[in-house]
Amino acid sequence: MIDRRQFLKLAATLSAAFGVSNLPAPVAAALKKIDPASLPKLIYIQGLSCTGCSVSLLQAQSPSPATLITEYSQLAFHADLSAISGKKALELIEKFITGQAGPYFLAVEGAVPAGMPEACVIGEHPFAWYLDQAATTMAGAVAVGTCASHGGIPAAEGNPTGAISVRDYYAAKKIDKPLIAIPGCPPHPDWVWQTVVHLVKIGLPELVDGAPKLFFGSKVHDRCPRYHDFQQEIFAKKLGDSGCLFKLGCLGPDTDADCPTRWWNGGQTWCIDTNAPCIGCASPIFARRKDFPFYRLNEQHKVSG
Amino acid sequence: MKVDLGPITRIEGHLNVHTTVENGVVADARCMGEMFRGFEVFLQGRDPLDAQQITQRICGVCPYAHAIASSYAQENAYQQPVPPNGRILHNLIQGANHLYDYLLHFYQLAALDFVDITAILKYTGKDTELLKIKAWVQAEVASGKPFPAAPFLPRLTGNYIADTDLNIGAIKHYLEAMAIEQKANQASAIFGGKFPHATAIFPTGCTQTPRIDLITNYISLIQEVRDFIHNKYIPDVAAVAAGFPDYWNIGASKGGFLSYGLLPLTPALDSERLFAPGVLLDGAVAVVDFERITQDINNAKYSSPTGLKVRDGVLTPDPTKADAYSWIKAPRYNGKMVEVGPAARVMVDYLQGHNPTVKKLVEHFAAAAKIQAHQLNSVLGRHLSRAICAATIADFLLAEAERLDPNGPTMADLNIPASAEGFGATEASRGGLLHYIRIENHKIARYECVVPTTWNASPRDDQGTPGAMESALIGTKVANAEEQMESVRIVHSFDPCIACAVH
Numbered sequence: 064m065i066d067r068r069q070f071l072k073l074a075a076t077l078s079a080a081f082g083v084s085n086l087p088a089p090v091a092a093a094l095k096k097i098d099p100a101s102l103p104k105l106i107y108i109q110g111l112s113c114t115g116c117s118v119s120l121l122q123a124q125s126p127s128p129a130t131l132i133t134e135y136s137q138l139a140f141h142a143d144l145s146a147i148s149g150k151k152a153l154e155l156i157e158k159f160i161t162g163q164a165g166p167y168f169l170a171v172e173g174a175v176p177a178g179m180p181e182a183c184v185i186g187e188h189p190f191a192w193y194l195d196q197a198a199t200t201m202a203g204a205v206a207v208g209t210c211a212s213h214g215g216i217p218a219a220e221g222n223p224t225g226a227i228s229v230r231d232y233y234a235a236k237k238i239d240k241p242l243i244a245i246p247g248c249p250p251h252p253d254w255v256w257q258t259v260v261h262l263v264k265i266g267l268p269e270l271v272d273g274a275p276k277l278f279f280g281s282k283v284h285d286r287c288p289r290y291h292d293f294q295q296e297i298f299a300k301k302l303g304d305s306g307c308l309f310k311l312g313c314l315g316p317d318t319d320a321d322c323p324t325r326w327w328n329g330g331q332t333w334c335i336d337t338n339a340p341c342i343g344c345a346s347p348i349f350a351r352r353k354d355f356p357f358y359r360l361n362e363q364h365k366v367s368g
Numbered sequence: 369m370k371v372d373l374g375p376i377t378r379i380e381g382h383l384n385v386h387t388t389v390e391n392g393v394v395a396d397a398r399c400m401g402e403m404f405r406g407f408e409v410f411l412q413g414r415d416p417l418d419a420q421q422i423t424q425r426i427c428g429v430c431p432y433a434h435a436i437a438s439s440y441a442q443e444n445a446y447q448q449p450v451p452p453n454g455r456i457l458h459n460l461i462q463g464a465n466h467l468y469d470y471l472l473h474f475y476q477l478a479a480l481d482f483v484d485i486t487a488i489l490k491y492t493g494k495d496t497e498l499l500k501i502k503a504w505v506q507a508e509v510a511s512g513k514p515f516p517a518a519p520f521l522p523r524l525t526g527n528y529i530a531d532t533d534l535n536i537g538a539i540k541h542y543l544e545a546m547a548i549e550q551k552a553n554q555a556s557a558i559f560g561g562k563f564p565h566a567t568a569i570f571p572t573g574c575t576q577t578p579r580i581d582l583i584t585n586y587i588s589l590i591q592e593v594r595d596f597i598h599n600k601y602i603p604d605v606a607a608v609a610a611g612f613p614d615y616w617n618i619g620a621s622k623g624g625f626l627s628y629g630l631l632p633l634t635p636a637l638d639s640e641r642l643f644a645p646g647v648l649l650d651g652a653v654a655v656v657d658f659e660r661i662t663q664d665i666n667n668a669k670y671s672s673p674t675g676l677k678v679r680d681g682v683l684t685p686d687p688t689k690a691d692a693y694s695w696i697k698a699p700r701y702n703g704k705m706v707e708v709g710p711a712a713r714v715m716v717d718y719l720q721g722h723n724p725t726v727k728k729l730v731e732h733f734a735a736a737a738k739i740q741a742h743q744l745n746s747v748l749g750r751h752l753s754r755a756i757c758a759a760t761i762a763d764f765l766l767a768e769a770e771r772l773d774p775n776g777p778t779m780a781d782l783n784i785p786a787s788a789e790g791f792g793a794t795e796a797s798r799g800g801l802l803h804y805i806r807i808e809n810h811k812i813a814r815y816e817c818v819v820p821t822t823w824n825a826s827p828r829d830d831q832g833t834p835g836a837m838e839s840a841l842i843g844t845k846v847a848n849a850e851e852q853m854e855s856v857r858i859v860h861s862f863d864p865c866i867a868c869a870v871h
Contacts, residue, residue: 183404
């Protein structure tokens with residue numbers, strides 16, 4: 064968790080990156096008209112990832128993804144959308160990360176194979192080489208998703224690659240650049256895009272444990288529409304039942320995210336509304352331990368024989 | 369000369385293709401999957417019901433296919449009856465995911481190989497969205513900044529569509545398709561919980577109640593997607609085909625074809641499917657037998673034994689293994705190289721005369737384009753096969769949703785045995801997907817995934833036979849050996865997913 068002094072330092076670094084002068088305390092700042100010339104450029108790269116975060120980013124509705132990457136940011140490179148590929152794509156990325164193409168933000172999806180560099184290679188170099196190059200030239204980084212923020216699935220117990228989060232990678236290298244973590248497997252598109260919009264129009268959002276407080280400031284359980292069921296002890300007894308899902312293993316009480324008020328895919332649904340227990344996909348311990356399964360019903364079966 | 373085509377963009381993940389070009393022809397091609405996580409290793413020792421969640425994270429583009437394959441494998445292991453609603457809900461979730469994926473592939477991933485994005489500068493109409501893009505491109509190009517109009521420029525050198533109206537129509541549809549893809553994903557999320565990575569999918573069904581309001585909402589969304597498929601997507605595929613007819617004869621793979629069949633018509637896993645399963649070898653379609661699948665690893669970065677059957681799979685990474693050039697294994701059927709994917713799905717069904725809709729569409733488009741059915745094995749054939757799948761699946765989903773019983777159970781009360789094993793096979797949009805689970809002492813003892821791009825982007829097998837995509841690339845004439853637009857079009861036609869292929 065960053066203290067106030069670090070926070071102001073980050074805010075100053077960011078304001079320099081966006082060409083915003085005399086940025087007041089971000090929360091008090093007036094909305095800034097977006098200047099196309101100072102739009103943040105995003106270089107989006109992927110490590111040990113499944114592209115689910117990128118696919119989630121394409122589910123943004125208002126504004127649309129096309130508006131977000133042209134009017135609110137400039138997506139200078141993304142492996143799923145960029146027209147260019149091969150050597151010329153590498154040249155583009157390397158121009159940015161070697162500091163020859165102006166200020167930019169690094170957006171990273173996926174974990175870093177710290178114990179097996181060969182497990183992720185882009186062009187001639189291991190994935191971590193790109194992080195190292197960018198460390199000295201980027202304005203800051205956005206860790207998109209749980210893998211980049213906390214390690215996630217690739218860092219599950221028993222993994223063979225020694226996967227760690229981008230945060231831990233940079234922390235171990237003592238890289239002192241602003242880094243915003245936006246966990247979620249995948250993250251809700253609003254969590255990422257509205258953070259970008261906040262950066263562009265106001266500045267650094269308020270962070271809790273490195274993640275925007277606006278989205279990660281309360282437990283799923285605390286805002287859950289089924290909190291009343293919990294209080295009344297109306298519990299789902301088996302999968303497919305309605306009621307509070309706590310006794311099936313719901314991780315809402317352990318997970319910071321605003322899913323209960325935001326909902327997913329156009330705001331029409333979310334896990335709990337489909338009677339599916341929260342599996343804690345935005346949590347630092349998501350999927351990490353073998354002895355901590357997503358659901359508790361199998362435990363019951365074992366007891367009953 | 370030797371040219372690396374990677375990193376290949378507008379696919380999922382980390383793919384390089386090492387090519388050797390001689391006299392303007394690709395003399396050799398080696399597909400290199402360059403990202404490894406080790407799912408089969410870290411799934412061991414986990415609770416069996418973690419599997420359909422963990423394996424979705426193999427791929428964020430087609431997560432539902434993994435959830436379904438894992439659910440099938442667990443159903444096969446648990447031997448519990450599946451309620452009709454459960455199977456229907458699986459189908460509704462997975463089918464909508466296919467529709468989204470076909471549109472994503474054609475518009476966002478493949479279209480920029482053919483469509484001239486700079487044609488927007490010649491736009492003279494009044495569409496506000498297009499005028500906004502035109503103004504944006506003009507401002508970008510005039511700005512003097514490095515890499516203006518990224519990510520749409522720069523691009524590869526090549527012959528793009530010359531007709532301005534066609535280009536501008538396609539640019540408009542590129543944007544519209546994004547909104548339609550979202551609607552397909554909303555439809556699947558109604559029952560799946562969220563997209564990507566659904567939490568409501570379980571073996572034998574789904575946790576969501578099929579309320580009448582949800583069914584109506586689902587049908588309405590799929591109807592919109594279906595309209596787009598017929599009014600925009602299919603005509604756009606036809607327009608690209610008309611503009612690039614050479615590509616009916618470019619990019620053929622040189623082996624057989626395999627499809628596990630897609631969307632069971634009744635709850636039983638071995639029931640008839642909307643698309644029939646089969647393996648097409650030497651011109652004849654045979655029944656698929658999972659025991660005939662083996663995985664070679666002499667050219668893959670593992671030190672575990674080569675040639676193992678799926679149920680015997682073990683995985684020991686060897687990242688510095690001499691001469692190995694990919695993290696992708698080389699699965700083979702009866703020792704033969706096969707292609708999986710939309711063309712395999714359509715051809716295997718068509719040659720068995722199974723689904724009348726598929727037959728009608730294949731014959732309609734073959735007549736219109738003056739091609740034979742075997743030319744579905746080509747760059748354009750794969751694009752057309754996706755469109756045929758999309759049209760067929762959309763109609764099926766509208767009827768399938770009506771079959772839900774709002775008062776019936778949506779899944780079984782799961783009773784998971786201490787020891788069991790099971791296979792689960794389905795078709796992801798990219799092709800045949802097989803999961804195998806073995807449970808011992810209530811925990812996963814072995815989990816094996818043989819994934820579409822594992823087949824298609826496989827390296828040489830132990831006999832030295834190239835994989836499907838390698839074989840499709842070898843022999844291709846290229847105008848510009850450095851950039852190889854022709855090769856990139858071939859790779860894109862397979863819609864490779866490297867996170868899937870290696871996992």
